[in-house]
Amino acid sequence: MLWLAAVREVWARAQRNSRLIPSRGPSDDLYLGLMSVRVSSMSVLPPVRRDRIIAQLPQCYNEKAALHTTDEFHHKVKTACQEQRTGTVGRFKIAKVIVVGDLAVGKTCLINRFCKDAFDKNYKATIGVDFEMERFEVLGVPFSLQLWDTAGQERFKCIASTYYRGAQTVVIVFDVNDVASLGHARQWLEDAMKENDPTRVQLFLVGTKKDLSSPAQYCQIEQDAIELAKEIQAEYWAVSSLTGENVRDFFFRIASLAFEANVLAELEKTGSRHIGDVVKINSNSTNLYATSRKKPSNCC
Numbered sequence: 001m002l003w004l005a006a007v008r009e010v011w012a013r014a015q016r017n018s019r020l021i022p023s024r025g026p027s028d029d030l031y032l033g034l035m036s037v038r039v040s041s042m043s044v045l046p047p048v049r050r051d052r053i054i055a056q057l058p059q060c061y062n063e064k065a066a067l068h069t070t071d072e073f074h075h076k077v078k079t080a081c082q083e084q085r086t087g088t089v090g091r092f093k094i095a096k097v098i099v100v101g102d103l104a105v106g107k108t109c110l111i112n113r114f115c116k117d118a119f120d121k122n123y124k125a126t127i128g129v130d131f132e133m134e135r136f137e138v139l140g141v142p143f144s145l146q147l148w149d150t151a152g153q154e155r156f157k158c159i160a161s162t163y164y165r166g167a168q169t170v171v172i173v174f175d176v177n178d179v180a181s182l183g184h185a186r187q188w189l190e191d192a193m194k195e196n197d198p199t200r201v202q203l204f205l206v207g208t209k210k211d212l213s214s215p216a217q218y219c220q221i222e223q224d225a226i227e228l229a230k231e232i233q234a235e236y237w238a239v240s241s242l243t244g245e246n247v248r249d250f251f252f253r254i255a256s257l258a259f260e261a262n263v264l265a266e267l268e269k270t271g272s273r274h275i276g277d278v279v280k281i282n283s284n285s286t287n288l289y290a291t292s293r294k295k296p297s298n299c300c
């Protein structure tokens with residue numbers, strides 16, 4: 001019954017929100033039908049909001065735990081965008097982002113702060129999954145993120161996990177005031193990676209409710225979080241959905257890194273590189289995680 005309720009809810013959301021259609025889920029047939037609606041409706045989409053335009057690479061939050069620390073987009077990406085050689089990126093590419101973590105750590109509030117500029121102080125558990133679509137323009141190219149907000153409650157976990165598949169970005173959320181929620185991050189990672197290729201996923205570890213912790217308390221948990229982020233090769237961020245601190249920068253960073261990875265992959269696919277000229281997202285010297293992420297040993 002929970003299954004049915006969750007699927008109905010997602011279906012209803014899709015119908016209510018003409019901006020988005022989920023591309024993957026428990027029933028691909030159901031969504032494939034909807035995909036054509038999405039593609040055909042793309043031509044009538046309104047322009048990207050002015051506050052969703054990304055012209056520069058947003059910087060990481062902490063250089064000790066970043067996916068990479070370069071100041072600018074990869075030069076091949078910039079050139080491809082200038083020459084309008086981004087292939088399917090900008091037309092049909094939508095990056096799937098899944099947001100996971102313990103119950104009540106603030107996943108829904110984080111997404112709502114960014115997508116709706118709203119904050120609800122009352123806790124309302126997510127049942128199964130929910131999602132939002134956010135459209136950006138990166139270096140002049142349209143690019144969308146499909147943000148999947150999943151349930152942290154144990155009883156809804158099996159529903160939520162069926163939506164993990166096909167994620168390009170995994171965001172593991174913990175509460176900076178709750179050390180146990182940071183401790184559970186590895187388990188969330190393991191669950192998310194069962195459905196995804198660890199070498200292709202961009203991973204973020206995000207501490208929420210920064211407004212509730214004193215600087216001393218925060219400092220302590222930040223050290224542990226950065227250590228963990230380095231171990232699991234995630235980029236670390238700390239945010240407050242109540243005040244909005246770092247929320248916009250965080251999502252802009254996700255969109256930018258997903259976009260960059262997509263364009264580089266597209267260039268590689270279309271063979272625009274020269275022989276011997278290796279196009280690799282991790283190829284620059286400032287990448288902190290220079291080797292591809294190996295599947296963590298505790299993953300099955």
Ligand SMILES: Nc1nc2c(ncn2[C@@H]2O[C@H](COP(=O)(O)OP(=O)(O)OP(=O)(O)O)[C@@H](O)[C@H]2O)c(=O)[nH]1
Nearest residue numbers: 104105106107108109121123126152209240241242
């Ligand atoms: N002070 C403060 N409270 C927050 C913040 N983010 C979330 N909260 C509160 O934390 C509670 C849980 O937030 P949710 O976003 O619903 O948590 P969730 O992770 O989506 O929970 P599940 O859907 O059950 O997995 C709510 O009462 C929010 O108001 C924050 O940045 N600061």
Ligand SMILES: [Mg+2]
Nearest residue numbers: 107108125126
């Ligand atoms: Mg929620």
